[in-house]
Amino acid sequence: MPYCDKCGSKNEEDAEYCSKCGAPFKDGDERRRYRHDRHRQREECFGLPHGGLIVGVIVGVFLIIFGLSSIYGFSVWQYIWPIVLVIIGILIIGGAIYSYKNRY
Incomplete structure (x- = not known):
């Protein structure tokens, strides 16, 4: 079972979104991850x-x-x-x- 990177809750193996916080699992877009890392570095x-x-x-x-x-x-x-x-x-x-x- 995968864990959510955002809230840490357990989810089903084929889940596309976290059942607790709604964060996407399978976005396939590396740019979104890059933007998140840059935002974190700015903070x-x-x-x-x-x-x-x-x-x-x-x-x-x-x-x-x-x-x-x-x-x-x-x-x-x-x-x-x-x-x-x-x-x-x-x-x-x-x-x-x-x-x-x-x-x-």
Whole structure:
């Protein structure tokens, strides 16, 4: 029994569409798969799925740190660029590892 790539449910052997979500099984059109892959790649930021969410969380954490440092009088400006560079480096390395694992 084939499993649906979209929702993961079991289907009959001769099914053309998923019984749960309606996704086509036998479309025979490689262009559709190519468009789906390109769309997925566009949604990824730094090569990571939900990368935009990750970047948003990081920006939010920075804003919280800046707010707390200004409340308590701690100067965080001398540490900001090294921290930013480390985070960007981690995101790039994580994206490269994720891309490599998905490719092979």
